[in-house]
Amino acid sequence: xxxxxxxxxxxxxxxALRTTNADEMIKLPPCNYSAxxxxxxxxxxxGGIFAAFYPPAPPSGETYFGRPAGRASDGRLxxxxxxxHLGIAYLSPYLDSIGSNFQRGxxxxxxxxxxxxxxxxxxxxxRSPFPLxxxxxxxxxxxxxxxxxxxxxxxxxxxxxxxxxxxxxxLFTIDIGQNDIALxxxxxxxxxxxxxxxxxxxxxxxGARAFWIHNTGPIGCLPLTVVKVQNPAPGYLxxxxxxKSQNDMALEFNKKLKDEIAKLRKELxxxxxxxxxxxxxxxxxxxxAKNLGFEDPFEICCGYHxxxxxxWCGNKGNVNGTEVFAGSCANPSKVISWDSVHYSxxxxxWVANRILNGSxxxxxxxxxxxxxxx
Ligand SMILES: *[C@@H]1O[C@H](CO)[C@@H](O)[C@H](O)[C@H]1NC(C)=O
Ligand SMILES: *[C@@H]1O[C@H](CO)[C@@H](O)[C@H](O)[C@H]1NC(C)=O
Ligand SMILES: *[C@@H]1O[C@H](CO)[C@@H](O)[C@H](O)[C@H]1NC(C)=O
Ligand SMILES: *[C@@H]1O[C@H](CO)[C@@H](O)[C@H](O)[C@H]1NC(C)=O
Ligand SMILES: *[C@@H]1O[C@H](CO)[C@@H](O)[C@H](O)[C@H]1NC(C)=O
Numbered sequence: 001x002x003x004x005x006x007x008x009x010x011x012x013x014x015x016a017l018r019t020t021n022a023d024e025m026i027k028l029p030p031c032n033y034s035a036x037x038x039x040x041x042x043x044x045x046x047g048g049i050f051a052a053f054y055p056p057a058p059p060s061g062e063t064y065f066g067r068p069a070g071r072a073s074d075g076r077l078x079x080x081x082x083x084x085h086l087g088i089a090y091l092s093p094y095l096d097s098i099g100s101n102f103q104r105g106x107x108x109x110x111x112x113x114x115x116x117x118x119x120x121x122x123x124x125x126x127r128s129p130f131p132l133x134x135x136x137x138x139x140x141x142x143x144x145x146x147x148x149x150x151x152x153x154x155x156x157x158x159x160x161x162x163x164x165x166x167x168x169x170x171l172f173t174i175d176i177g178q179n180d181i182a183l184x185x186x187x188x189x190x191x192x193x194x195x196x197x198x199x200x201x202x203x204x205x206x207g208a209r210a211f212w213i214h215n216t217g218p219i220g221c222l223p224l225t226v227v228k229v230q231n232p233a234p235g236y237l238x239x240x241x242x243x244k245s246q247n248d249m250a251l252e253f254n255k256k257l258k259d260e261i262a263k264l265r266k267e268l269x270x271x272x273x274x275x276x277x278x279x280x281x282x283x284x285x286x287x288x289a290k291n292l293g294f295e296d297p298f299e300i301c302c303g304y305h306x307x308x309x310x311x312w313c314g315n316k317g318n319v320n321g322t323e324v325f326a327g328s329c330a331n332p333s334k335v336i337s338w339d340s341v342h343y344s345x346x347x348x349x350w351v352a353n354r355i356l357n358g359s360x361x362x363x364x365x366x367x368x369x370x371x372x373x374x
């Protein structure tokens with residue numbers, strides 16, 4: 001009986017707590033960010049790696065942009081939906097010198113990027129030569145050179161670059177780590193996280209005061225991961241059909257990241273540092289795909305992947321002795337996975353809506369108000 005009362009009290013008090021939080025949240029002023037500076041991998045690259053190396057190919061971009069727009073998707077990424085929500089134009093990649101406008105931010109993310117330094121063979125194994133520390137270095141150059149040109153009163157810079165005083169009022173978003181754990185090279189997660197936090201601190205010393213940091217998604221649920229598993233042993237897959245060992249690594253990374261961010265929040269006492277649980281949002285989507293209007297969550301819209309073959313989206317190749325072109329599926333809005341590794345625009349839209357209001361964040365704060373110190 002006592003136990004039950006305690007339980008009831010606990011439920012009551014925790015729901016009371018939630019209401020208070022939600023009410024307090026609404027009272028916090030919106031941040032009116034001057035800009036967004038983003039760091040990460042292909043989950044949030046809006047064209048950097050493509051600008052640096054090779055042009056993107058159709059059918060990427062078909063759903064929203066009507067052309068390949070440098071994103072590994074048929075349309076917008078989560079970072080694009082965040083920009084929309086904040087009333088800021090889609091971010092130009094720092095590496096793109098053509099037609100870019102950096103007045104309201106820049107994107108330093110590059111597809112294939114890791115937290116660790118890539119090895120010499122980065123190109124063969126799909127790693128980006130612009131890991132997190134280089135992205136932070138690019139931001140440093142961006143900031144220093146922006147200030148130089150603005151102080152010179154350069155006419156062209158005035159229209160395309162921020163003012164020196166705008167940097168401390170920007171939102172700094174980070175989504176990286178998936179590539180470090182996906183290939184699982186026996187590097188202790190704690191070491192990877194030390195490098196991660198070092199760079200976040202580096203941004204703080206360069207003037208960043210509002211951080212919105214995504215944890216890493218359920219990589220064990222990526223169709224590419226699942227399709228490569230032959231005759232899984234009992235318990236190898238979880239109840240939703242995802243590879244358990246891969247998800248466990250992501251969960252361990254996320255748990256430690258959350259702890260490190262909590263420590264950092266105390267250390268950088270004049271900064272607002274928000275941890276966002278993307279894993280839960282993505283896993284919820286995958287485990288409830290059918291109820292949410294999607295088809296089989298392991299279906300791939302663009303590309304052919306199986307044991308012994310990979311024909312990536314937009315490429316020609318050979319599958320079981322037949323020449324194929326990997327084009328788009330009939331209805332991308334019903335498919336969660338665009339190309340076996342990256343999400344479709346429809347899936348990105350759902351996940352973005354799930355995280356924007358802060359209900360999966362620590363502290364639970366809407367991205368519009370995330371500059372407020374909790
Ligand atoms: C943002 O603008 C609104 C409306 O002008 C204002 O009420 C609010 O205080 C501003 N927020 C900050 C953090 O300055
Ligand atoms: C950037 O700073 C300038 C000069 O202080 C200010 O007028 C402008 O409103 C700021 N821009 C944004 C987008 O906050
Ligand atoms: C580079 O190679 C070393 C040694 O094989 C490995 O431990 C490390 O994880 C690799 N780094 C990356 C980013 O692949
Ligand atoms: C290729 O062959 C394998 C083995 O027979 C089969 O499982 C797979 O579905 C085939 N792939 C395609 C795209 O037909
Ligand atoms: C946040 O948005 C999600 C998805 O739209 C919704 O389920 C949830 O109730 C919202 N939470 C709050 C605190 O508004």
